[in-house]
Amino acid sequence: MGSLANWAGNVQFRAATVHRPASVPELQRLVASSARIRAIGTGHSFSPVADTDGDLVSLAGLPPVVDVDTTAAAVRVSAGQRYSDIAPRMHAAGLALANLASLPHISVAGAVATGTHGSGDANQSLAAAVSALELVVAGGDLVQVSRDADPARFPGLVVALGACGVVTSLTLDAIPAFAVRQWVYEDVPFSEVMAAFDDIASAAYSVSMWTDWRGERMTQVWLKRADPADVPPERWHGGRLADADLHPIAGLPAANCTPQLGRPGPWHERLPHFRPEFTPSAGEELQSEFLLDRAHAVDALAALSRIAATLAPAVQVSEIRTVAADTLWLSPAHGNDSVAFHFTWVPDPGAVAPALSAAQAALAPFGPRPHWGKLSTIPAADVAGRYPRMDDFRRLVAEFDGPGQFRNEYADAYLWPGG
Ligand SMILES: Cc1cc2nc3c(=O)[nH]c(=O)nc-3n(C[C@H](O)[C@H](O)[C@H](O)COP(=O)(O)OP(=O)(O)OC[C@H]3O[C@@H](n4cnc5c(N)ncnc54)[C@H](O)[C@@H]3O)c2cc1C
Numbered sequence: 001m002g003s004l005a006n007w008a009g010n011v012q013f014r015a016a017t018v019h020r021p022a023s024v025p026e027l028q029r030l031v032a033s034s035a036r037i038r039a040i041g042t043g044h045s046f047s048p049v050a051d052t053d054g055d056l057v058s059l060a061g062l063p064p065v066v067d068v069d070t071t072a073a074a075v076r077v078s079a080g081q082r083y084s085d086i087a088p089r090m091h092a093a094g095l096a097l098a099n100l101a102s103l104p105h106i107s108v109a110g111a112v113a114t115g116t117h118g119s120g121d122a123n124q125s126l127a128a129a130v131s132a133l134e135l136v137v138a139g140g141d142l143v144q145v146s147r148d149a150d151p152a153r154f155p156g157l158v159v160a161l162g163a164c165g166v167v168t169s170l171t172l173d174a175i176p177a178f179a180v181r182q183w184v185y186e187d188v189p190f191s192e193v194m195a196a197f198d199d200i201a202s203a204a205y206s207v208s209m210w211t212d213w214r215g216e217r218m219t220q221v222w223l224k225r226a227d228p229a230d231v232p233p234e235r236w237h238g239g240r241l242a243d244a245d246l247h248p249i250a251g252l253p254a255a256n257c258t259p260q261l262g263r264p265g266p267w268h269e270r271l272p273h274f275r276p277e278f279t280p281s282a283g284e285e286l287q288s289e290f291l292l293d294r295a296h297a298v299d300a301l302a303a304l305s306r307i308a309a310t311l312a313p314a315v316q317v318s319e320i321r322t323v324a325a326d327t328l329w330l331s332p333a334h335g336n337d338s339v340a341f342h343f344t345w346v347p348d349p350g351a352v353a354p355a356l357s358a359a360q361a362a363l364a365p366f367g368p369r370p371h372w373g374k375l376s377t378i379p380a381a382d383v384a385g386r387y388p389r390m391d392d393f394r395r396l397v398a399e400f401d402g403p404g405q406f407r408n409e410y411a412d413a414y415l416w417p418g419g
Contacts, residue, residue, distance in 0.1 A: 013056060021059070038050060187240065197298050330390075
């Protein structure tokens with residue numbers, strides 16, 4: 001981060017200082033001496049989830065640990081590492097993560113803290129891969145927790161919005177490295193998606209459906225296939241196979257997107273939509289995303305298509321993905337095999353506001369859970385009520401952060417709606 005703003009520039013962090021400790025003991029001393037402190041990852045959240053009026057602390061200066069354990073099929077990483085830092089190291093050792101988000105530049109700790117996800121019927125949120133955490137809790141103590149040793153509390157500590165302490169390292173489950181080929185279909189009609197949602201969503205290891213709401217169709221459907229490749233048919237569900245690499249936003253160059261046209265590549269160079277070697281420009285978009293039970297996918301798509309005229313002027317592109325259920329208390333996919341409706345908005349809050357309200361109203365009957373790192377104006381009490389373990393999470397925060405050192409307004413609003 002060059003300045004005290006997030007990646008998109010829509011959140012000006014109020015912290016006077018961003019600390020950058022070079023060691024865990026230095027971080028512990030910092031936490032012990034700070035009245036109010038919060039971790040910041042790579043600042044890619046659009047919501048003020050990382051904001052604080054106290055101190056911010058970045059872990060990007062910690063020694064960069066990537067300990068690959070091929071026997072245990074696991075990797076332990078220091079919290080400031082980005083997925084693009086760790087994935088090539090894992091691949092070189094013959095291992096992979098089961099999934100990645102669209103952008104590999106985000107920090108592992110930051111992505112995990114907000115329940116960040118990719119796509120795929122069988123793929124859970126990235127946080128579901130976490131088997132152990134080390135964190136500095138209130139007062140500066142260093143604590144280790146793991147899925148096996150602490151099954152009662154661990155599911156609350158992973159997607160924790162930074163509210164339980166500063167995570168210093170994470171251990172992630174790994175699977176054998178695999179190759180992926182990416183194919184894109186253009187102009188798949190909504191009618192086909194509604195008639196065959198499950199077929200389309202399950203057509204590949206990871207599927208992304210894109211629309212600009214300017215026609216009754218998915219402008220593109222991206223299929224990331226991990227199976228041995230047969231060349232897919234020219235026509236599929238009413239769409240046609242693309243004959244050139246594409247950017248999901250019409251008119252933007254495909255050069256910063258991961259290769260398509262079925263060219264095989266390692267998992268970490270195909271599962272994200274964007275290449276790590278291109279730094280995406282800042283400040284040119286806002287984002288919102290809502291996860292809901294995938295049983296409602298078709299009805300929710302129909303509801304949104306009815307307000308397409310309101311959405312279209314404010315949307316650069318929307319993406320529809322599926323996410324497998326997990327058990328993490330604050331994961332937006334908690335307990336539900338989910339469908340995620342994402343909106344990349346124009347970078348104009350005034351234009352976005354009516355479209356965001358309309359999208360939320362259209363999705364309201366399906367009890368959507370907003371992505372913690374993106375924009376939402378759904379009342380906090382409604383959101384909190386959609387998490388059956390919220391009371392348990394409140395108790396966990398009280399246990400790990402008695403003095404309230406890690407509290408911020410954003411998390412407080414959901415934890416204690418109404419004050
Ligand atoms: C271009 C773009 C594409 C995106 N694509 C996707 C996508 O495909 N799927 C998806 O689900 N989301 C996506 N997102 C959202 C993004 O994944 C989340 O906002 C994620 O949290 C960003 O990670 P970060 O490192 O920037 O975290 P930050 O925004 O810096 O912080 C997020 C939260 O993590 C906490 N945190 C950070 N580090 C630590 C730590 N060490 N210990 C404790 N808490 C910590 C912070 O306190 C804060 O609460 C995208 C965002 C952008 C800008």
